[in-house]
Amino acid sequence: MTFQVTVTPSGSQFSCEEGETVLSAALRAGVGLPYGCKNGACGSCKGKIVEGSVTHGVHQQRALSDAEEAEGGSLFCCARPNSDLKIEAREIVSGGDYPIKKMPSRVSKLEKLSHDVMLISLQLPANERLQYRAGQYIEFMLRDGKRRSYSMANAPHLDDQITLHVRHMPGGLFTDQVFSTMKERDILRFEGPQGTFFLREDSNKPIILLASGTGFAPIKALVEQLIHTESTRPVTLYWGGRRPEDLYMNSLCEEWAATLPNFKYVPVVSDAQPEDGWTGRTGFVHRAVMEDHAELLNYQVYACGAPIVVDSAKFDFTAMCQLPAEEFYADSFTSEADLVA
Missing domain, CATH: 2.40.30.10 (Translation factors)
Structure with missing residues (x-):
């Protein structure tokens, strides 16, 4: 059996086979729904069922709670249609233009x-x-x-x-x-x-880059892309680790800060020990952002790293700093343990 899925507000439509997830069908059809882990752990593909019903596979409660599901929330990476669907999702226009x-x-x-x-x-x-x-x-x-x-x-x-x-x-x-x-x-x-984590280059808003641990990897790629395109957008990178050694390319970030006119770097360590001799910022990395930016109304935020860091940043930035939810872009680094419900 084949079901028809309509995306609102874009109006895009695609077919979904019985037993196939909504996300898999969308990717097959070239419809750019946002996604990250594809395993029900990160929540990047969360949307809403407007009409019809789905059955969800195994997923993390933090990605989609029972209360959210009861109100029509859905994780499209593990949602299989039981009928034709109308879904609400923020479609990414240029997310699927490179073949997998x-x-x-x-x-x-x-x-x-x-x-x-x-x-x-x-x-x-x-x-x-x-x-x-x-x-x-x-x-x-x-x-x-x-x-x-x-x-x-x-x-x-x-x-x-x-x-x-x-x-x-x-x-x-x-x-x-x-x-x-x-x-x-x-x-x-x-x-x-x-994945659909990439730089939105159709905006001139200043950028906050937030990384924890090896979440620095895709953030590094974003900075290199900004340098390549000679972007003049103001960029501030906040990179957090437990100990100073976790900021494993700190010297590169310092070089960017010294040579790029619109770039600032704020390293943050949460568990520095006396022997580290750390004199920089301490605490949770997303809190350092909030200390420096009480209001994020006119910013874009790109966050990568541990799920707790990404989730905390999204909640606090949108609830307390007026960041528009649609301007928070994230890649939550789920491990195998995170995929077990």
Whole structure:
């Protein structure tokens, strides 16, 4: 059985097969619904069922609570139609203009950026280039059928390689391999580009970039894109970590702040120890933003990192700082543990 899905307010329509998720059907049809993890954990694809009904698969309560679902809320990545649907969602006009490909790549470089963060450079096939937007991610296809997602840490114009920042999660199916047995010239297969986190270049609003941990990777790509396009928009980067060593490319950020006329950098450490000698900002990184910007009415915010950081920032910025909800763009870095309801 095939169901018809109509998106409001855009009016876009697409068909959804029985048992298929709304998001999968939209992507297949080239309709740009926002999404992130595709596993019911991050909440990026949240919208509303205006007419019809769906059955939701396993998902996190923080991404869609029972109360929200009772009021018509839906996570389109795990919602399967029971009827024709009319849904309310913020359609992304230019989100799906690069084809999603399955590609082989060769590990060309492994470099430890800190004790638990590895930079991986991937050499792409000589006759094929990955087209993507700064901020998007790829999914590695592992031998057991599982997948792991990582954001590109470089803007697409730079070279024929893509770089990733991988944090070691002890016991992690992929990251244990990265930090133990992976070596240069290994072949990895991935699918991408994925996600709808990318710079909205049709605005002149000042930008707040908010990163926690390796959420810096796609933020770095956004900065490189802004530099490439010679943007004059004011940009302030807030990067948070537990200890100073978690800000593993701090010197690069300081270089940007010293050389880019419209760029400011605010590093924030939440759990500095006496031996760190830290004299900078402390506390929660999104709170540092609020201390500096009581009002965000005329800003755009791009946030990446741990779900608790992204969720807290969105709630507090919109509730307390007047940030329009539609100007908060995020990529929540869910781990395998986050995908278990």
